[in-house]
Amino acid sequence: xxxxxxxxxxxxxxxxxxxxxxxxxxxxxxxxxxxxxxxxxxxxxxxxxxxxxxxxxxxxxxxxxxxxxxxxxxxxxxxxxxxxxxxxxxxxxxxxxxxxxxxxxxxxxxxxxxxxxxxxxxxxxxxxxxxxxxxxxxxxxxxxxxxxxxxxxxxxxxxxxxxxxxxxxxxxxxxxxxxxxxxxxxxxxxxxxxxxxxxxxxxxxxxxxxxxxxxxxxxxxxxxxxxxxxxxxxxxxxxxxxxxxxxxxxxxxxxxxxxxxxxxxxxxxxxxxxxxxxxxxxxxxxxxxxxxxxxxxxxxxxxxxxxxxxxxxxxxxxxxx
Amino acid sequence: xxxxxxxxxxxxxxxxxxxxxxxxxxxxxxxxxxxxxxxxxxxxxxxxxxxxxxxxxxxxxxxxxxxxxxxxxxxxxxxxxxxxxxxxxxxxxxxxxxxxxxxxxxxxxxxxxxxxxxxxxxxxxxxxxxxxxxxxxxxxxxxxxxxxxxxxxxxxxxxxxxxxxxxxxxxxxxxxxxxxxxxxxxxxxxxxxxxxxxxxxxxxxxxxxxxxxxxxxxxxxxxxxxxxxxxxxxxxxxxxxxxxxxxxxxxxxxxxxxxxxxxxxxxxxxxxxxxxxxxxxxx
Numbered sequence: 001x002x003x004x005x006x007x008x009x010x011x012x013x014x015x016x017x018x019x020x021x022x023x024x025x026x027x028x029x030x031x032x033x034x035x036x037x038x039x040x041x042x043x044x045x046x047x048x049x050x051x052x053x054x055x056x057x058x059x060x061x062x063x064x065x066x067x068x069x070x071x072x073x074x075x076x077x078x079x080x081x082x083x084x085x086x087x088x089x090x091x092x093x094x095x096x097x098x099x100x101x102x103x104x105x106x107x108x109x110x111x112x113x114x115x116x117x118x119x120x121x122x123x124x125x126x127x128x129x130x131x132x133x134x135x136x137x138x139x140x141x142x143x144x145x146x147x148x149x150x151x152x153x154x155x156x157x158x159x160x161x162x163x164x165x166x167x168x169x170x171x172x173x174x175x176x177x178x179x180x181x182x183x184x185x186x187x188x189x190x191x192x193x194x195x196x197x198x199x200x201x202x203x204x205x206x207x208x209x210x211x212x213x214x215x216x217x218x219x220x221x222x223x224x225x226x227x228x229x230x231x232x233x234x235x236x237x238x239x240x241x242x243x244x245x246x247x248x249x250x251x252x253x254x255x256x257x258x259x260x261x262x263x264x265x266x267x268x269x270x271x272x273x274x275x276x277x278x279x280x281x282x283x284x285x286x287x288x289x290x291x292x293x294x295x296x297x298x299x300x301x302x303x304x305x306x307x308x309x310x311x312x313x314x315x316x317x318x319x320x321x
Numbered sequence: 322x323x324x325x326x327x328x329x330x331x332x333x334x335x336x337x338x339x340x341x342x343x344x345x346x347x348x349x350x351x352x353x354x355x356x357x358x359x360x361x362x363x364x365x366x367x368x369x370x371x372x373x374x375x376x377x378x379x380x381x382x383x384x385x386x387x388x389x390x391x392x393x394x395x396x397x398x399x400x401x402x403x404x405x406x407x408x409x410x411x412x413x414x415x416x417x418x419x420x421x422x423x424x425x426x427x428x429x430x431x432x433x434x435x436x437x438x439x440x441x442x443x444x445x446x447x448x449x450x451x452x453x454x455x456x457x458x459x460x461x462x463x464x465x466x467x468x469x470x471x472x473x474x475x476x477x478x479x480x481x482x483x484x485x486x487x488x489x490x491x492x493x494x495x496x497x498x499x500x501x502x503x504x505x506x507x508x509x510x511x512x513x514x515x516x517x518x519x520x521x522x523x524x525x526x527x528x529x530x531x532x533x534x535x536x537x538x539x540x541x542x543x544x545x546x547x548x549x550x551x552x553x554x555x556x557x558x559x560x561x562x563x564x565x566x567x568x569x570x571x572x573x574x575x576x577x578x579x580x581x582x583x584x585x586x587x588x589x590x591x592x593x594x595x596x597x598x599x600x601x602x603x604x
Contacts, residue, residue: 086505098496113504
């Protein structure tokens with residue numbers, strides 16, 4: 001049984017301009033201990049998929065479909081969600097300073113989930129907080145417990161936020177752009193930390209990111225989202241070696257490389273993602289080199305071995321060009 | 322900022338503010354006087370000195386601040402009045418703090434329809450003439466000092482609820498609230514553990530500025546004759562007494578009036594100082 005199962009999830013937002021569709025039918029399963037990366041541009045629906053799954057959509061958002069965690073249906077079950085959040089599913093956000101409550105010391109912050117979920121007494125929770133800080137390699141952990149978030153450096157804050165998400169020992173950790181707000185050297189340390197924590201704690205990890213560099217170092221499986229749909233999914237090394245969807249190929253080509261000619265302009269995907277509205281045909285066709293008349297009709301996500309791709313002209317199969 | 326908590330930082334800024342510190346000192350002295358001063362005087366607040374009626378203030382006699390037209394010692398009566406006025410104001414502020422913060426924080430965090438309903442209720446209560454509301458309450462439930470606390474506080478929470486709701490609405494959008502929800506904290510824990518402590522700054526400032534308002538309301542009601550009644554003394558009914566003798570014995574008005582002005586000024590300065598200290602952008 002999969003740890004987290006999402007079936008035909010739709011997410012919409014009521015706005016003054018009418019109903020906006022952010023996620024248009026996503027199927028996703030995360031196995032225990034697995035690391036899945038969800039990549040895509042801003043607005044592709046990758047964050048909203050996970051927020052909807054954990055019942056944390058904004059007030060004007062609605063979700064439909066099926067979400068099950070360890071076989072328990074979650075969607076529209078606020079009490080069950082409250083129990084699962086923190087204890088079953090941990091969440092790490094992009095802005096570590098923002099996600100730590102400013103008036104609480106690091107110790108109080110870390111102890112809270114343990115006291116909420118497992119009724120652990122305060123002193124014991126604090127001791128566990130110190131152990132968790134050591135586990136995420138925060139130097140001088142005992143002294144940090146008494147400090148406030150604004151007194152810590154950016155990297156330490158993100159480590160504390162990760163420790164907080166792990167306190168109640170969730171089976172699944174969701175990290176939403178965990179390295180985006182950090183500088184490059186710290187990014188590498190955080191990626192290394194995730195790899196180590198996964199090995200030692202054995203939890204599953206879902207990474208939401210637009211940084212393919214982070215994905216390459218961590219993920220077992222990659223899911224590429226575009227305009228609210230999954231356009232490609234498969235094992236990380238296969239997708240990196242031979243992307244099938246033109247959008248995935250574009251994302252990989254857009255990565256700067258060390259052997260790039262410094263005078264040359266960066267490679268980009270021309271155009272920008274469509275505004276969420278009624279869709280007709282393949283959402284990527286207006287930016288796609290290979291778009292043809294068939295692309296007026298929306299391609300279904302089709303399986304080919306361990307890979308899935310939603311494209312009428314997938315690359316590397318003789319059907320492109 | 323390193324090594325200093327948010328509060329110790331604010332404390333340092335407050336200590337550097339001379340007007341605020343002087344006001345705080347004055348308030349401490351006045352409170353101690355109001356509590357202990359009457360014990361040091363040989364006169365009871367309702368004792369009549371038949372030989373000294375309406376004598377002016379003088380350091381030579383036993384009545385330092387004079388007596389009223391019934392020969393009661395003004396020093397003792399003013400301190401008693403200050404004690405009662407401060408007690409009413411503090412309790413009324415506490416009542417409005419508890420109701421206002423809870424109401425506002427819940428409305429702001431819940432948002433949507435709940436928020437709209439709760440805040441419309443506040444709007445409706447706002448539209449009622451508040452002094453008449455208090456008058457009706459005291460008439461219906463008979464006069465008592467305790468009721469006065471509750472009646473003033475029950476009216477005073479409205480603005481507090483609005484202040485708090487605005488802050489809570491802004492805080493709700495912050496990522497640390499999302500993170501608290503994500504870690505499984507229930508709504509009550511999120512509101513009282515993560516939102517309320519973060520809006521204590523403006524709340525404390527507003528409360529300090531509310532105390533003098535409450536003193537004035539109490540004085541006003543007592544002046545009208547529906548607040549504290551003789552022989553009990555409050556600053557309001559002492560001033561009402563003095564106003565009647567203003568032309569022949571001005572000190573009967575001036576002594577309690579000066580005390581009221583001092584208290585109100587001190588609280589206002591302290592409130593301003595706290596606002597500056599708790600808002601780092603004000604430097």
